[in-house]
Amino acid sequence: MCITTNIFRMHDYQQIRNNDAEFPQLESANMKNLGNLMKLMKVTPSRLVMAVAASMSIGHAAMAQSMDYGSLQELFGEPVTTSATGKPQRASESPAPMTIIGAEEISRSGARDIPDILNRVAGIDVLAWGTGSSEVGVRGYNQGFNPRLLVLVNGRQVYLDLYGFTAWSTIPVQISEIRQIEVVKGPQAALFGFNAVSGVVNIITYNPLYDDVGAAQVTVGSQAYREASMVKSLKLGEKVGVRISAGARDVDEYSVPSRDLGERQLHDDRNLRRTASIDSLAQLTPDIQAGFEATWSRSDQFGIGAQQEANRTIYETHSLKGQVKANTGWGLIDASIYTNHLDFQLTYPSLSATGITSSFNTEADTTVAQLQDLVQLSPSLTTRIALEFRDNSMKSYPVRGATSGYRNYAISNMYDWKVSDTVNLTIAGRFDRTALFRDGEFQPVPFTDADYDRKMNNWSYNAGLVWKPTPTDSVQITTGRGIQSPTMLELSNGTVTAVRPGTVVISGNPRVDPVIVTNYEVGYERALDAIGGIARLSVFHQKTKDFKAFDLSGFQVINGYPTILLANNLGDSKMWGLEAELRGQMDKVRWGISWTWLDVQDDFTFAPGTVPVNFETSTPRNTVKGNLGWDNGRVSTDLFLIWKSSTEAYFQSLTPPTLMKVDPGLTAQLSVNYKVTDQFSLGLSGANLLKEQTRLSVAPKAERRLLGTMTLKL
């Protein structure tokens, strides 16, 4: 990093500005440039970058349209974010329950993947399926292919709408390029849209224009772990920044006995992950920035799926994103468009004449166009108005030839009002108009094209009141309503030809309703100078309406065909919860402890056991996490402990779904980092250290892991 503390030895962000230039308001020129940019967006990515670079030859001093996280954090002495309201805010002022994990904390943790980093946050539950895959849940309801948590990288969705979950290994980000990970708990749909119902994880990487980063890392360890990654930012002239990254990881699964042949066939292979990305940002004019990002990833891993079934999944993703930000007389305007593509193959245990596994494969595409304007109406009132178009689709299976999905049109509006020096009120609302579609060469069965001519209206909101009765105390009252949309698979119908009456059809369900999650929360936070830290307490109540799942036992006759639906609305659930957290730092020692208590009450319409879901037992009632770290110049250490009360969750392989108990257990992770020189450091980390084998979830037991990492700054 290249950040200094004064305006004349400023970081790269200010080096891109001409020190002695004048600063004309070039509104007409800006509009012309915007038009030129739109033309440029039609050419290939590389030509776009070159064209943008060439356009930089005429430079002026610039204002920052993109938020400079590093400089603002340095200024205010705390992390900054836009993930609570869309408006730049200090973490301590965000009107939402939020945790921000910074790069330094990530580095000290020794974690080599994002779920391991998130596992340290109070209220987050990580279910580790194996050496290469995990599921992350916020405040309960965690399961295979968890659909309730929206995950983004710099605002681009990496959540996969096909099944409605996040395959963490496909996220094309290296640990060393993460500036911070922002975790917002509770529904945040008014800002982020569909599927932000239990929370949002927004991964913020270093800015290619403002930040100077470079690192090469090699990690080796037990389970034949091999990983190499590289991150480097480059400056093309003064006003174009590019950051490239790539990584590869191979690791064996744990050498523990499989429970049946089906699981063994899926579990015993090696896991792999490959990713690459390029991100760029250019200062087109003093008031306009444009960015372009392209990513690719491939992973092959064992995991647990939406039916709590053992599976092996191969993902290949790629994405393209273009973004323009402009500081105008009408506010800070942000226009972006991105497209995500997924090739997906799921292999699962299934006894048949041809073997003990079956496969399902398809392709899915998500295209999102967003336009937002952030306007400061007065010093105390800011508004954000946004429009969004989303096209989500998947190809039919087993025979291609049809595409189904939905197109969504949304408008949202947020007001952030500083009522007084001690009170802040935020209100946000969003309206979504969703139109299903199905196009194809063959007629769907059992549903008809008419069933896909369905339109849905949904609304979501967020409201937050922050009251600071004293400089050290803060009370937060928040509520939110979020929409969990049907997944592409749940809406699909891949039957090729008309099935004979009497034959059972397994089909998606264009009549399924979205799940509605509503959350009410009161939080209290107090800064404790005596321990150099904070105390936090939150109490929340969450309602889930119209829970949807694959109901294998629920035959329905649809247009004359007995049908099992891949998705049906199956009742409600509600939860009470409490989170308490205490963190401190004294001299070289830092520590933290948190306790999360969750009480889930399901009110489902299916008979127990017919759908492999029981959130009352699969959500840990109590989770206690603690960490203790010591930093002394070149050496830093970090010990992380987590204890979870017992859970019971479904698992199936070749056998039908059965409830499986996971005993209460304590696990430990330890990391030691030594900075040999300013450019070179060594790290040793371990996980599951207390036992040789530990059952962490319904997946096969986990073994003790030891990893060693070498980091060379570039």
Added chain:
Amino acid sequence: MKSFNKTIVLATLLLTAATLPAGAAEMDAKQVTIAAKALGFTTPKASAGAKVVVTPGAAPVATVQTALSGASVGAGDAGSAAGAFAVFVASADEAKKANGKGTITVGNDVACVEAGACVIAVETTPKVTIYVSKAAASAAGIDFDPNFKMMITEK
């Protein structure tokens, strides 16, 4: 003669007291550092070697020089601020004298911003808070980074 000397000493003391800036104590190192960082979010930017004036009682000159090492920092009064990029002042009256196009007045007291005289003032306890006078900034032709502007307190 003795009485005359006493009178002289007393008069000198009174005169000195009268010329000392009224109001808050001078900025401490942390305030100066934060103010210097905040100046990085202004437009227009300072040029290398830009003139920065620190008036008596506003802030320790050496501390300002350390925080703005690329600037030409010097002690002076508000009247000598012409052409300066920034002037650290100890009162609203001084700020008014120093105000000019392109000059950012940095007050050692929030009251100076509230009076519309200083462009910027900072507080560092219990947490960093940056105050900006919209009127003073406008009069000086100073604008701020739009993201920064949403995270400060405008008066």
